[in-house]
Amino acid sequence: MDFKSNHHHKNFIDGVPYATVKRLPFYHRFLTDLSKKEVERISSRELAAKMGINPSQLRQDLCYFGSFGQQGYGYRVNDLLREVNRILGLNQEIKMVLVGGGHLGTALANYDNFSRRGFIIKAIFDKNPEVIGGYIKGIPVLDIKELQEYLRVEPVEIGVITTPAEAAQETADRLVQGGVKAIWNFAPVSLKVPEEVLLENMHISESLLLLSFKLKQRRNQPDPV
Structure with missing residues (x-):
């Protein structure tokens, strides 16, 4: 992280x-x-x-x-x-958009604890015509081409990136241009954003690799007598 x-x-x-x-x-x-x-x-x-x-x-x-x-x-x-x-800022509603309506994006959209704590996903953006125009947990799925215009009309504070790695930087650029103040990045890539934009990386695969390393180390240790 x-x-x-x-x-x-x-x-x-x-x-x-x-x-x-x-x-x-x-x-x-x-x-x-x-x-x-x-x-x-x-x-x-x-x-x-x-x-x-x-x-x-x-x-x-x-x-x-x-x-x-x-x-x-x-x-x-x-x-x-x-x-x-x-202190955590949970006494007010925080609006978010999510970019990437695949398996991970869908899982996050379906996670009820976000809305319970005031984190509201207002829209999901994707480039797949098969999902555009539909809904995930009642949240509209819109064309990625509409992202910046949407943010101009409906400002949000947090952008969530669940795209493939190769699309993540362009997505971050679009979010920044749309006025997003913070980015929560799940793509396995290091993003470049302006100093005034907060960035939190959640590299799931890296966490799993660390767990694998720790597991290997434990396997290699002799059993206690």
């Missing part, structure tokens, strides 16, 4: 350590689970243990964003979840 932004030193994002930022989605996941289980409050020690970090690290992480919790009481789960949602 690769995070790119020009607003800060490479180890910080707007003054917050990148390591802290990377933990925010985990806070969100654990707090959401606790909220669903109707847990009213949790201590920093208990929450830190769930996340595999020490309590002082947890308190330090949260201090970058404000004052949360009470000494001797811990954190109100729903209140802290609401604050983490705000």
Whole structure:
């Protein structure tokens, strides 16, 4: 995974350590689970243990964003979840377009958790005439040629790329020209985008290769006596 932004030193994002930022989605996941289980409050020690970090690290992480919790009481789960949602920008709807209506694009479009968290895919773009004019999970599939005109009329913040590698850079260029502020790239290629455009790469095959390497290393280790 690769995070790119020009607003800060490479180890910080707007003054917050990148390591802290990377933990925010985990806070969100654990707090959401606790909220669903109707847990009213949790201590920093208990929450830190769930996340595999020490309590002082947890308190330090949260201090970058404000004052949360009470000494001797811990954190109100729903209140802290609401604050983490705000920190992550999940307290408002974020519009997206997806380019590439193949198997991966279809899978992402069908993933309900995006819309539950406020990430709304407004349209899908493809060049395949067999899918253009149809719908995926109620989302219209439009001709890729219409992308920039669509973005002019219906601005969105995030463009999702699920095209083959050879089409990814041209797709990124079109998204940038259409005013998209951030790109979530699933194509197995390194993209070039302007400094002001945020880029997050999700190279699925690379993750699988790393898992294969770790599996091989484990196979080669002698069994414990």
